[in-house]
Amino acid sequence: MSRPDILLYTANTMNGWKPLIFLHEAEIDYELVPVDLGRKEQKAPAYLKLNPNGRIPTIVDRGNGDFAVFESGAILWYLAEKYDRFLSHDPKERSETLQWLMLQMGGIGPMMGQAMFFQRIAKPNGDEVPYAINRYVAESRRLLEVLDTRLAGRDWLVGDAMSIADIATYPWARSYFWATVSVDGLPHLQRWFDRLDAMPRVQAALQLPEPRPSVFGEGDITAAAQENAARFKDQ
Incomplete structure (x- = not known):
């Protein structure tokens, strides 16, 4: 085989x-x-x-x-x-897709990742830094507002179909609960979440290598948060 x-x-x-x-x-x-x-x-x-x-x-x-x-x-x-999937051959649309991909890589991921680190690892392990928490949560919220504005009147970040920009951004933005970033007042972003939440193959991918529902605010959040903090205590 x-x-x-x-x-x-x-x-x-x-x-x-x-x-x-x-x-x-x-x-x-x-x-x-x-x-x-x-x-x-x-x-x-x-x-x-x-x-x-x-x-x-x-x-x-x-x-x-x-x-x-x-x-x-x-x-x-x-x-x-x-x-040959999820990336347009049209030069302008291709460039737009890569621009939004880079925004996720250079902005949304790092900012939300730091918001998660300082709240989910540093704070429960006795190293609370309010200034850092406030900064990264606020910047994460700003970036989610950028996404909401972009998604006004459109189903996807670029073009008329899902692209690698959506694939990259979704798992980070959708983890707003774990970063304690509010999505209140962001209706276009929430509709985009709903669209991806309803895609069976996307959701199947999120169960691997093993499910982690706590990131999305589901399941036993307290136990998951304690286990996560302990697992990465030395980091």
Whole structure:
């Protein structure tokens, strides 16, 4: 039996879900290798040969000489070109898609990630920094307002169909609960959430490598928050 081209190393995080959403929505076969971040498997020597930054996700394309790609935005871009999906050939629309992809990579992800870190890891472990919390929550809210404005009168961030910009942005923006960022008064953003929430393959991807409903404000939030804080206490 032949193996699928794509070998995906990932975990159930906002960045880790991005290639999963792409592969599921495009109905592409892949092999999944879960990475246990708590055990720091992403720092293992063999993994660092694939991803020198020691983060997830990473893909290895067996169909292209075992070519490794790291950084979630770069992975989406690579997959879009390999499979000709979710990235327009029109030069202007393609550029717009990459602009919104870069906004997620350079803004939404880092800002919301820091909001999560200072509230979900630093604070419960005795290192509360109110200034940092306020800054990152406020900036995250501002960026969600940018998304809301963009989505006024449109179904997707770019063009008339889902793109890698939507795929990259959705798991981060949708995790507003975990970052304690309000989405009140952002109706266009919430309609976009509803649209993606209703897509079965997108939601199936979010269950891998294992479900993490607490990020979206579901399940036993208290227990999940305590486990998360303890797991990353040394970070």
